[in-house]
Amino acid sequence: DAGVIQSPRHEVTEMGQEVTLRCKPISGHNSLFWYRQTMMRGLELLIYFNNNVPIDDSGMPEDRFSAKMPNASFSTLKIQPSEPRDSAVYFCASSGVQTSNYGYTFGSGTRLTVV
Amino acid sequence: AQTVTQSQPEMSVQEAETVTLSCTYDTSESNYYLFWYKQPPSRQMILVIRQEAYKQQNATENRFSVNFQKAAKSFSLKISDSQLGDTAMYFCAFMKHAGGNQFYFGTGTSLTVIP
DSSP states (O other): OOOOEEEOSEEEEOTTOOEEEEEEOOTTOOEEEEEEEETTTEEEEEEEEETTEEEEOTTOOSTTEEEEEEETTEEEEEESSOOGGGOEEEEEEEEOTTHHHHOOEEOOOEEEEEO | OOEEEOOOSEEEEETTSOEEEOOEEEOSOSSEEEEEEEEOTTOOOEEEEEEETTOOSOOEETTEEEEEETTTTEEEEEEOSOOGGGOEEEEEEEEESSSOOOEEEOOOEEEEEEO
């Protein structure tokens, strides 16, 4: 298995532009999580899906952020419009029915820089 | 709500020595799971070790072991015979046994192994 695949690995964009981050979870995993990592706030859960349905989006900072999971093999996190304070590493993670045994599998993250 | 605290932002250890990273958590749950993740400079999140709260025996994975004190709500990670490749951020995480598979992460400890 190729693991959780995120793209792009790096993204530099100008303030006000739309940014779309992509994630392909591990085949067979039914849960998907989006995290944001910064030095100041550590790892923050933004949103998670079970069976493609958003379960908890209370971590989404504001309306500029949106996430979708149209099918079991793909999810996007969109920021529109982007702001410099959105600069961070964004991780996608997935897990299966045995999360307690195997934990999450994380992607390599997308480093977003908004200038 | 569950909270996870890692009180040591940074630590260092001499190569081949032993180091212990601390983690405490707060929960009213009686059954749950605890994890340690490693994030090297490559930023990939890697599962190091896991512990089930209902097991009294401390988990061990090669040079990594935990000291799980349920009453004290403490879950420390011991790394024996430290190697340069152990240099990384280490995150402690908590997951409830029932009611979803959301992780609660600590803020991390940055460990440097000194040659």
